[in-house]
Amino acid sequence: MxxxxxxxxxxxxxxxxxxxxxxxxxxxxxxxxxxxxxxxxxxxxxxxxxxxxxxxxxxxxxxxxxxxxxxxxxxxxxxxxxxxxxxxxxERMNRVLEFNPVDRTLTVQPGVTLHAVHEAARSHGLIYPVDFAARGSCSIGGTIATNAGGIRVIRYGNTREWVGGLKVVAGNGELLDLNRGLIKNSSGYDFRQLLIGSEGTLGIVVEATLKLTDPPPSSQVMLLALPDMEALMRVFALFRAQLTLQAFEFFTDHALRHVLAHGAQRAIDGDHPYYVVTEFDAADAGDQEAALAAFEHALEQGWVSDGVIAQSGAQAAALWRLREGITESLAPRRPYKNDVSVRISAVPAFLHDMQALLAHEYPQIEVVWFGHIGDGNLHINVLRPEGMAEEAFIAQCDHVTRLLAETLQRHGGSISAEHGIGLVKRAYLESTRSPAEIALMQGVRGVFDPNGILNPGKLFAAAGTPRAC
Ligand code: 2HG
Ligand code: ZN
CATH class of the missing domain: 3.30.43.10 (Uridine Diphospho-n-acetylenolpyruvylglucosamine Reductase, domain 2)
Structure with a gap:
């Protein structure tokens, strides 16, 4: 040293x-x-x-x-x-500290992985319902810092629904014990919720008390092929009305091509522009009949072109891999990522506008769409064309993000749905938050971290901080 x-x-x-x-x-x-x-x-x-x-x-x-x-x-x-x-x-603060069976809470250190939290909850016959593909590597502290979402939000909501208490070292060095696992606490500002999603700019989580819940009944997984976005939204409305959904995820034929090339197995023959992986409660024969009836109705209406229901746990995992394997399959191409949200009802119009804009401005670039469409959350991965230099690619992607931000503003959406602003999206924050809101955010940051030592440059450009990159 x-x-x-x-x-x-x-x-x-x-x-x-x-x-x-x-x-x-x-x-x-x-x-x-x-x-x-x-x-x-x-x-x-x-x-x-x-x-x-x-x-x-x-x-x-x-x-x-x-x-x-x-x-x-x-x-x-x-x-x-x-x-x-x-x-x-x-990462060395990685212990599960306590399970409380009466409160149904699990108290953990921040370095515990999401997967380890799932295992600990399961060992007590309960679940921690936040879930996504990086479960084996991400830490619970990171999921709290970003208010992580994932594939079960449609049923259970985001991370902020599941944090009952937080111990935090604020940027000013104070150790705060926030909410202490209370269900009711009407005593002023809820700093626990302010910390969740603050991307390490207000404080460092040193302990979290997580809420657990009953496992859902047994479920079924279905893969659907669909002709267009309007049909997809109709199927979503139908399934949501008739079934108890645990997940409703979509991807395009582009995404499928990448994930198949990466070793996943094709489950539906033929070419279809859109696919959905959905998981829903199937506790008894009645639930299963309802699912079949909903599927047949969608087929008759022409909203669905084809579909399969998993017949075993292994088949369910293979169908999920088609969706959850997308990020990994694209990783070698080092895509430029966007993670946006609009209200569910605005998804078709937003997608239509954005796809038309991209086809007009950048017909040569490959854009891969997928995500949590049941939450109005779309992931848009832009792939670098062969031979294009990194700098030119980033400049192009910045322009794509600018177009995206303008389109989102028109549709009342957000430039970050679940990945956070970080460094990547800080230049676009004002497309989602007003100048008055940003000024208040900066003011709050100044209160928690007066010297600006925590994660400077993330969320908004650093000013007057130790290192302002
Ligand atoms: C997912 O939903 C993750 O799979 C990653 O949020 C999304 O790779 C991405 O763009
Ligand atoms: Zn996601």
Missing amino acids: TDPRLAELSRLLPGLRLLAEPGDLEHYGRDWTRRWTPAPLAIALPTCADEVQAIVRWANARHVAIVPSGGRTGLSGGAVAACGELVLSL
Whole structure:
């Protein structure tokens, strides 16, 4: 450790693990965006809240920027450290602390993976219902910092519905114990909810009390092929009215092509522009008959061209892979990602406008659409044409995002549905939030983190902070 600041931190916390080898800086300095060159000062790996608090206090005194870091599976650059920040990794704080059977809560440290939370809940006969494909790698602290959504939002809502209490070290170094698992607490501002989705700019989660619930009844998984978007929305309305949905996810033929090339198995023959994977309660014969009746009605109306129902757990997993494998199948192409939302009723008009705009402006670029259409949340991955230089591609994608932001504004949507703003979308924040709202957000940040040491440059450009990249 040649940097005197690190030597001082080591003296202050002799037990603290600090890493500064080039391989570590590279590993902990990036997230799944792969767009910025990692350049952190070092990595600190605390094991308890006291150490986190001491690091934050020291960073305030020394004006060192901190990037809070979980599983770094984010897609908006929220955990990138490219400007000499200290990465504060929570991966050693990875214990499940307590299950409370009366409150039906699980108290965990922030570095526990989402998958481990699922397992712990299941071992007590309950579930933690937030779920998405990165479950094995993402940390629960990161899902709280981004108010993660995923494939079950249609049934259970976002992460913020499932956090009963948070212990947080605020940017000013105070340790806050927020809401303490209370169900009713009408005593003023709910800072717990403010922290959820704040992308590490207000405080660092050091403990979370999560709400659990009963597992749903047994379910069935169906794959549908559909002729157009209007038909898809009709099927959604029909299925939502007739069945109890757990998920309703869509993808295009483009997305299917990539996921099949990546090893997934084709489940429906022929070419179809759109597909849906849906999962719904199938507790008894009545539920199954209702599902079949809904499917047959959709087929008769011409809203569905084909479909399959999984006959086993393995088949259900194979159908889910067609949807959940998309991100991984596109990863080698390093796509430019957009994650937007509009009200469900506005989806067809928004999609129509956006597809027409892209076909007109950029007929040569490949755009892959998929996502949580039952929540009005679409993922739009733009692929770099063969031979195009990275810089030209990014410039083009910035323009695509600008078009997207304008179209979203017309349709009353949001430039980030569930991935956060981070670095990737901060230039477009004003397409979703008014100047008055942004000013208030900055004011709130200044109260929690007066020296601007937490994740500077994320969410909005950093001003007057230790390092403003
Ligand atoms: C998903 O829904 C994730 O699969 C990732 O939010 C989306 O890769 C993406 O664009
Ligand atoms: Zn998603």
